[in-house]
Amino acid sequence: DVKVTQSSRYLVKRTGEKVFLECVQDMDHENMFWYRQDPGLGLRLIYFSYDVKMKEKGDIPEGYSVSREKKERFSLILESASTNQTSMYLCASMPYLADGLYEQYFGPGTRLTVT
């Protein structure tokens, strides 16, 4: 079974802190994604990566950066956390397939609270 793990289920940080959210997948997938989920807004894509050291902005990249130094690990960084970044953060991975089947495998999520 594909496993996507996230470093924390719950995290509380203070405004202005630098925050790292880590995601690791064990299936050698090329593609990895970071989403945030807020009530009434559904899932929104922050960043994605289709290869090591490659990244693409999603719909809401402002206030975030990412790092992909190894294939299995995709990190989301909040340079200076703000209260409007309080949210559920979901990581996903997906293999590259010639036919492009979009089966993304999601982690359990990290609920981040910024106070």
Place this chain on the structure above:
Amino acid sequence: DAKTTQPTSMDCAEGRAANLPCNHSTISGNEYVYWYRQIHSQGPQYIIHGLKNNETNEMASLIITEDRKSSTLILPHATLRDTAVYYCIVRVQAGTASKLTFGTGTRLQVTL
């Protein structure tokens, strides 16, 4: 990508078929229909996808109308564990990674 419209919520009695509709009237010829679901406190889970033919797997069936402007996800015998938010997504099949745009989905409540 084509936009999708789904009802906000639906109820279904346990053991009955749950039929979840999705409207995608602006879908283009090379766009697939995907369904995911998200059970409370978990990440979304892929269910099924299709282009124009009806599809069935161990989880569900997908019925796509002939004009492809709408589709229905069918859970043939809903159980309490099927209570979740169901997302209908339309996406071009492409070779490199690209995003899935999740809307707000349909909240399905399965009741005894």
